[in-house]
Amino acid sequence: MEEVLVPLVFFGSIAAVIISLSYYRNRRMERTALIAAGKEASIFDYGKPKHYLSLKYGMLLVGVALGIIVGNSISQNSGMPEEMAFLSMMLLFGGASLVLFYIIQKTLLKDE
Template identity: 35%
Template sequence: MDVTTVLVTLTIFSTIFGVVYLFLTTRNKERLALIEKGADASLFNTGKKFSFSEVVMNLALLGIGVGVGVLMGELLSIIGMNSDVSFPACIFIFGGLGLLASVFANKKYSN
């Protein structure tokens, strides 16, 4: 491995760790300050929790979308489109459509 690769990888992971750490510590300080001022603790439980089945459905539809994107990219490259363009474009388009379908499916099943 090249020194540059190691430095870039280390920088990326340390940046992600720093952002997550900063977010969690700031949220904790805000909550402690609100509790000290007498705010009700139920204030923190207002967010919607995702169920395991919703996460699985999101990942499944994303995987299906990426798979269809790979197939469509291959079909476009057979037709004559440059494969360097067709594969990423189709993967992102159909992956996004899969995630969009998962939003509507989760909304339908949650009601």
């Protein structure tokens, strides 16, 4: 498993860095060309971000932590393998926390 996973992660990370660098370079060139042509670059102004990223990541981490706790108790009290209990509960609680975040964000944006 490691023989496949290590090269995959290594070359995948190199590809991700190259792709992200080319994306930001192209974006910078587009903005510079618009400004040089005397056109308004307001299409790149996205206004005030309303993403509540700290709430999102906080809820995700709390959900993963709860998944670890529940996965530990499931693996100790049942016959489920430890790896399966931890992974399934981390994914379940992490996903549930993101769904809950979506609901909270939707109500917060409706109020504004």
